[in-house]
Amino acid sequence: QYLAMGCQSKENQNETITSDDKGKDDVRATTGCAFSKTRVSPPGRPNRFHKPIQAPPRKLVMSLGHLSKGATWEELIQACLDCFDADGGVRKNGHLLNITLTMHRLLMSSSDLLDRLVSLFKTALDEDQPVELKRICYLIRHWIQEFWIMFRLPHSLSDSLEEFRELLREHGQEDLCSLLETKWINERERSWKASQKIKANYSKKRKVSLLFDHLEPDELAEHLTYLELKSFCRISFVDFLNYIRSCCMKDIPVLERSIALCNGISQWVQLMVLSRPTAQLRAEVFTKFIHVAQSLHHMHN
Incomplete structure (x- = not known):
């Protein structure tokens, strides 16, 4: 959705654009990264809203490579896993990873996304792929660290994560459990609420x-x-x-x-x-x- 918003803004850049070029821009705008088993485009936006140009649309599209024209969920998740190196660090371009974790709820629940990752983990276990096992856990760890509030909203997501940790223990992967730790979330939430309270008090004086x-x-x-x-x-x-x-x-x-x-x-x-x-x-x-x-x-x- 972010990509579609950025790419569609190009049509407002020049009122004298030819009809052929405009058609190409419209195609590019509607072929932003689509998250579905079938290749679909993001929902259309009302034409009456003019979106400011924040970044060159072509640069946004090209950064996604072969996924710029759409992808299945399997391809998208695999691309997110490929964003991690052997040590669990995010590679130089983590743009797609953060977009997926932020906007996936437009088309599926967070619990469904976690279930897909668990399914991939089981497949990697059966095929004896230790590197893939770690990358899946790295992805979930990144999800927890950067979007921790998602793990406070729906109880089912926390429950699914606990079931996943049990699966790790059952298959002798206790060393990976440390990557999925969530005990610190409560402390961070208290700190976040305290900071929001300070900001609220400050704003009243303004x-x-x-x-x-x-x-x-x-x-x-x-x-x-x-x-x-x-x-x-x-x-x-x-x-x-x-x-x-x-x-x-x-x-x-x-x-x-x-x-x-x-x-x-x-x-x-x-x-x-x-x-x-x-x-x-x-x-x-x-x-x-x-x-x-x-x-x-x-x-x-």
Whole structure:
């Protein structure tokens, strides 16, 4: 889904693109890494949303090699296993690995993904492939370390992981059990909640103002970015998931409020311009907003 979002943004880059070239870009956009037994494309995105170009789309696609046009789950998981070296370190390009672990829940549950890894582990046991056994455990360890909160949400995932550890002990692979340790997650969660509490207390003391005449352009840009951040942080992963699947904001009030904030800012800009009585004053407002836009661009917003 990330790849599709990045690649589709190319169609907004040049309005004078020829119809043939545009057709090629559309094909490239819809052939981002598809996670399914059958080769399918990610869900379509509404054309009314213009996505900013964050990175060259071709670079994103080429980094996936032969998987850039789609892959089965078996091919995708094998590509993730190939991201690990003999010592368990992630090779130079772990982009595909992190995308898979982040976005797999669009098409399958985390428990199903873990079950597939366990099935591969059993196959490697039967075929006596010690290197493959380690790489599977390295992948699960990376999953736990980088996306540990997933192992706190569904109890079935933790239960499946415990069953996998029992399987390791039954087949004399106790040395691999240390790679799948999760006891530290509780301590990390407490630390994370404490840090969130500190941030929350800090944010309450912060005063946000959009007084146009009394703030410099860089201050306005900072406040706008802060408001956008607070709105964005309220949107949960489930909200994004529901929106990607349905392509509509119905029954997603948090996302609706976020869009309303953006629309409200646009209306505020119009009001600031139209409220000035003379052309000279309106020109000064335009100039200030240009400087605000430049500050936002400098902040990568």
